[in-house]
Amino acid sequence: MLLFRSEEHVDRWCATRHLPKRPLVTLEQLWELAVAWYSNRLTPEARRPVGDEIHEIFDRLGLTDPFWRI
């Protein structure tokens, strides 16, 4: 996953690689994803989210497109 200056730059990147444009994520959403995924990662009992926990995180952030289903 990559960072872009703007949606126009996403469009250009996708076009030059003949790749489909996917749902965009704001930097605010990305930060919340980072907190949800990683804020306990350094603790002894840490684990990554799984299954419905992942869907709950995506749903909470408004990432509801089928693209986000696992």
Next chain:
Amino acid sequence: MVSDQELRHHVYTATVELGRPPFSGQVAAALGVSPSEVLEGFRRLRERRLLYLAPDTGEVVMAPPFAAAPTPFLVMVNARSYFANCVWDAYGIAAALHSDASIEASCGCCGLPMPLAVENGQPVATPGIAHFAVPAAHWWDDLPYT
């Protein structure tokens, strides 16, 4: 015999200290076990999607959000620097360390520098947008590409 939980926690503790995920030999020496036992543990943690390994050596390539090799995402935090696997992971390093951070990043299209920062537990407002090329269900099919 080292448990997977102990092994995983040591990998992360060492990563924070070293600036990159440790090699199996370093982990073996620290935990008093054989390198082959460590590599076997790495493989189990890979199966649980907690580490990503080099296919040829079995060494840790990614201890998400930390990267073992240089990437376009350099995170400076607590007077240390770490490479992140992607921009999500760049924020993830700040989140994991519960610290402010300065992040060197660039536009995936044109390469223009796009510095990011985390201050007081929040991202500093910056123009920019993230694009995931791979659907969530397939992220671990080829994690470096994702």
